[in-house]
Amino acid sequence: MVDLRTEIAGVRLRNPTMLASGFLDETGGSLVRVYRAGAGAVVTKSIGPEPREGYSNPTIVELDAGLLNAVGLPNPGIAAFEAELLEALAAKAVVIGSVYGKDAAEYAKVAGRMAEAGAAAIEMNLSCPHAKGLGTEIAQSEDAVQEFTRAVKDAVDVPVFPKLSPNVADIASFALAAERGGADGIVAINTVKAMAIAPELRMPILANRFGGLSGPAIRPIGVRAVYDIYEKVDIPVIGVGGIDSGHAALEYVMAGASAVQIGTALVDQGLAVFERATKEMASLLEDIGFHSVAEAVGAAHG
């Protein structure tokens, strides 16, 4: 029997799969449903200080390789979101609260309320590639990553996981900056900046023109990012990007991830993806002679 339980900075998970931020996680009902379907934890939609409608449609383009999105951080704001979070917690779900803001103080404020309401950890969305003033600039500056992480650390007692953007030359240096800011773990990666055009109309499809690519196409980018980060930092890494099977999850684990997040695979596989990927991880680990997920973390490093 392979032991699938895992622990990240003290957050205990029944298995290493989590719901990625932005998927079925803006309402209590959906968070509960995903947790019941077998996710080890569920990460909320990124929540900010005030309600936000996001961009107008089209916000999603379905591609053969995955999804392109520019939803623009729609969310009800932390005050209204508290009721949704409490509904999920009442059903005993392990919930990680994802937060954003326009400056360090806003991040800290939202994170504080999220933690107070009962989130098991805080994920900092430092990396949304398409919301003006809410990510791109932060994701491009190591100093900002360090400063924002420090502000959130000072505001909460639960673990803090900054989520990094792959749209930089050297993602590992940003992980180091987050570690200097006191991060308890790193989440990598967010979506990769991209665009789709309708030739018939001579125009980009997304209302925001560009957006973020997710799904199988970005998995090799994510695996490489996790591999690099694992070499540089001493805190755990959570891998995300194109994971759609136990096999794909183990690529991330062996690159150095202690847990993985799944998003886009939900489109084709539905909620069953969590149980399927978990079972596949167990049987694959058994086949190749591992007794636990923990033992496999970073196994691909020489």
Place this chain on the structure above:
Amino acid sequence: MARMQVVPLLEIVTESHHTMTYRFRADFGGTAGQFVMVWIPGQDELPMALSYLGPVKGITVHAYGDATRALQSFRPGDRVGVRGPYGNTFKLEGEKVLAVAGGTGMASIIAAVEAFAQQGAAVTTAVGARTAEELLFVDRASASGEVHVSTDDGTRGFHGFVPSLAERLLEKHKFDQVLTCGPEKMMKLVVDAAMKRGLKVQASLERFMKCGIGICDACAFDDRLVCVDGPVFTGAQLAASKDFGAYRRTKDGRRVEL
């Protein structure tokens, strides 16, 4: 994944001063009750029921806000993007069917009326609108069975709201299945009237949608999603619902009273 297809509009039919049908060819299927996401370039992308199935599909659009008003200026040959079909479908079970439609709700129900008739069911349709000019697809429904009409202002047929007309039909005749689509408060009355009599009922709901494919959580309805678990819900599901007839979600995800 369902790829967006950018297609020319083949035919545009004016149904009333504010409602038009747009026909286009797309190489995907589609069954009664399903919807497509329609990109009105430069404007918005909106969910629209398929009012015509088959190779030359159709959507019937009420010019409501900026995007749907802009669509009214489109001419044959102009292009829109379509992706889908999405959502579940009306189950074609029942021998004696009552379809109750309010306003543009008829766009989603007409394909089901025709599909039921094609498989030999007796279909009665109650079509409601604010005024005679706005009644939709009365001819198509007549070709599939009996039709009763109501208008809020009494300009044609029963003078009053369509749930009252439905109530009368349910009193007089025996049905084994009720379908409904229209404003949610209207559907609530129809669903209650059918449930009270122990009849099976299917209602097609509307919620704000972004993705249409079950990932963004915009269309959350209780712990379900209108885009993939619906848009058609059964009486049993609706009876157990906290949201039906009571709450919707705003574009930013806040829960508000209907």
